[in-house]
Amino acid sequence: MHSPELSLIGIFGGTFDPVHYGHLRVAEEIAEMTGLREMRFIPAARPRLRRAPMASLQHRVAMIRLAIQGNSGFILDEREVQRDGISYTVESLRELKQELGDDVILCFITGADAFMKLAEWHSWRELFKLSHFIIAARPGHALATYRDALPRELKEECASRWVSDGNSLKQASSGLIFIAPTTLLDISATVIRVRVAARQSIRYLTPDAILDYIAANYLYSEKG
Numbered sequence: 491m492h493s494p495e496l497s498l499i500g501i502f503g504g505t506f507d508p509v510h511y512g513h514l515r516v517a518e519e520i521a522e523m524t525g526l527r528e529m530r531f532i533p534a535a536r537p538r539l540r541r542a543p544m545a546s547l548q549h550r551v552a553m554i555r556l557a558i559q560g561n562s563g564f565i566l567d568e569r570e571v572q573r574d575g576i577s578y579t580v581e582s583l584r585e586l587k588q589e590l591g592d593d594v595i596l597c598f599i600t601g602a603d604a605f606m607k608l609a610e611w612h613s614w615r616e617l618f619k620l621s622h623f624i625i626a627a628r629p630g631h632a633l634a635t636y637r638d639a640l641p642r643e644l645k646e647e648c649a650s651r652w653v654s655d656g657n658s659l660k661q662a663s664s665g666l667i668f669i670a671p672t673t674l675l676d677i678s679a680t681v682i683r684v685r686v687a688a689r690q691s692i693r694y695l696t697p698d699a700i701l702d703y704i705a706a707n708y709l710y711s712e713k714g
């Protein structure tokens with residue numbers, strides 16, 4: 491019997507307060523490097539382990555929609571918007587696995603900073619039963635020593651999971667970890683919020699459509 495070709499699906503979770511070129515470029519490079527069928531951006535409604543976002547959920551969602559417009563491989567997935575309560579990644583991955591079936595392999599994307607804290611996530615060991623992880627390079631985290639720098643418990647859990655190239659991700663249905671050597675972009679949502687509040691330029695840190703949206707809606711600054 492013919493077995494259908496397995497597809498890799500990228501899941502890019504984040505607060506996106508606001509979305510910026512750091513996110514978009516990482517998504518593009520990882521999609522190319524690993525041959526993803528699509529990249530789903532999942533904004534966290536109520537993110538854990540951080541302060542509440544500054545922009546409302548509706549604004550954060552609207553900005554993602556603008557940022558990915560015109561890229562048919564980038565998709566906005568609003569499941570955490572529609573769910574009540576804290577946004578747990580494990581719940582989203584359970585749902586996606588159920589909905590998309592066994593012909594797809596989920597790959598959760600995190601920056602090198604976010605993955606460092608994985609052992610603090612809800613039901614974190616279960617995440618490896620549901621998805622692979624793809625870690626994007628981020629300034630401040632040397633990739634050559636990254637594995638060694640992980641907290642002990644996480645390092646032990648990850649020890650047998652590393653793969654050194656994106657093509658290996660189809661060898662298992664979940665549980666592998668690939669460090670993607672993406673271009674280092676020292677852009678963060680924090681810097682964008684701070685610059686807007688100080689009335690400094692954010693041009694070329696995020697798409698023009700986001701720039702205009704932030705200005706039109708007086709986000710991240712005192713009105714007027």
Ligand SMILES: Nc1ncnc2c1ncn2[C@@H]1O[C@H](COP(=O)(O)OP(=O)(O)OP(=O)(O)O)[C@@H](O)[C@H]1O
Nearest residue numbers: 504505506512600601604626628675677678679680
């Ligand atoms: N410049 C970047 N390079 C690589 N990964 C990034 C970059 N910016 C964000 N990420 C990753 O994208 C995911 C979502 O990030 P998030 O929306 O919190 O953006 P952020 O810029 O880190 O925000 P903040 O400054 O508010 O903490 C996280 O896994 C984060 O590590």
Ligand SMILES: O=C(O)c1ccc[n+]([C@@H]2O[C@H](COP(=O)([O-])O)[C@@H](O)[C@H]2O)c1
Nearest residue numbers: 503504505534538578579580604611612
């Ligand atoms: O499920 C958890 O416990 C959990 C804890 C911290 C972060 N996450 C997810 O990690 C992604 C990046 O989070 P953040 O805070 O860096 O924007 C986003 O999808 C969050 O929902 C998930």
